[in-house]
Amino acid sequence: MNILILANHFNPGGISSYILNLAQGLAVKGHQVYVGSAGGEWVERLKKNNIEHINLPLKTKSIISPKLLFSYFILKKELRDKRLDIIHSQTRVTSVLAYWLSRKTTVPFISTAHGFFKPRWVRLRFPCWGDSVIAISEAVKEHLIADFKVAPDKIRLVHNGIDVKSSQKPVTSNQKEIKEKFGLKEGPVVGIIARLSEVKGHIYLIQAMKKVIAQIPEVQLLSVGDGTIKKELENLARGLGILERVRFVPAVADTREALSVMDVFVMPSLQEGLGLSIMEAMLSGLAVIASSVGGIPSLIKDGHTGILVEPKDAEALAKAIISLLRDNKKASELGKNARELIVKEFSLERMVQETEEVYRLCLR
Template identity: 35%
Template sequence: MQESVVTVSVSIRRTLIEGGVRPERIKVIYEGVDLDWVDSQHAPAFDYGNSGLVVGTVAHLSSEKGHQTLLEAASRVLSRVTDVHFVLVGGGPLMSTLKARVRELGIDEKVTFTGFRSDSEALMKTFDIFCLPSLSEGLSSGILVAMASKLPIVATRVGGIPELVIDGETGVLVPPDDADQLAAGLCKVLESPQLRKKMGCAGRQRIEETFTLERKLNETEKLYLSMLASVLDQSQDCG
């Protein structure tokens, strides 16, 4: 019987090959976005105060997601662009540590921690920029939804993220764990309404062309049918 390993990014495929899995067994099927569902989401009423532009992230508050770097970058951004608010959506073990760092940086009026939100995808519609400063990442469903929501992306060049975000076209990619570069990327997008709109529209188009739920389901069905055909061929040979 033909056996396949399905993975959601080329990055993970490389890791599996390094771990000894034969390349021909691995099939990359990207996650897909239900565009009708995304479009049906409405931004909830959420008061960020007199915030201006909103930079948001949606991720578990754990070390690999790079929130510490985001806060250091936020401090740098706010010294240059004051009319901006940072929103961290998600719960996790670093909540108290991150809040303490916000107080140390003196930016507590410019940062909101929402905790876990079951409506995080809808909450993205209150953002102007989606930021994901991960230190490692397989493939980010948050970035997929953000791009489908026409948000420009500022993220780190790790794991499967470069497979989603085209640097300079749908967003800005920066090295991981580099607050200066992350701040520079954020300022570049914050300071240009035209660039935000251009990247947001390009991101939506990329989702429509490559990362739809329909495409994912079709590719999954095609793989299963191929495996079934292989089994049937083997059974006929035995007969």
């Protein structure tokens, strides 16, 4: 198949990771894959894997932007010249673009719902869902049915997958060297890898760390990711008197080094489709503490593959973090079970195969 995957941009993030993994997996199976976006830091990663990138003027969040019209004409020609069989959109903007392309060319299109959406009247009036809609978790599937009245037989549940065969060891195994790179000192490290956005719940983690540090003074927090609320989070940590124990570092293309120096991984999200960084932490064998929201319970079985807490509960987060830092045996057991779950049920091979099946159904 000749497949076009669309996204607004290709900068570091969950959707870009999903596209890169999917494109690589499909290419290995003999498909010709193209990625269309406004470009970004990770385009070079596509090129290294011999996946062609189509530059589109899609730096917009508006579905009525003229940029969609320009992109439409670029892609209409590409659909013809490259004899594309499937369009696969990843965002609201690209779904609207794919909808009109599909209507005018009869090339079927699929959309992936990576999370939860506000049921605004525009989206309800002009849904622009694909011929099939991939939901990345059962919670997202239920959301599409309940809030957007998407027909259940139109939705296909395909969990995100990650490359479980790739080495989870960092480039260097020197823990001291990696810690110095991230500005960390000696002592246990609590970590989070997520964009700095209110929905990720960093505020509650920082509040929890105040309580954790009171019990375990040498503990540090490593936050990996970029975002709009960095200054707010720094001010919060400063106000709580723990800024010197918190390190904010930019998003990284390869998370293995960051994960390798963490003792506990925390994801206190207020909303989460599934959680790629949670999956990466689980694959690395880390004990994970996460909010019981969205698709996270698909990954975290409380007390078996991690610990679940209620969202916005800094007290519960602190209690869970302290318990794992003080009980290495329990943390190790949770990490072992977590890794086994990812390898068994959330492999990249499985995701690629199930996505490929959705494509074939649309082509019948």
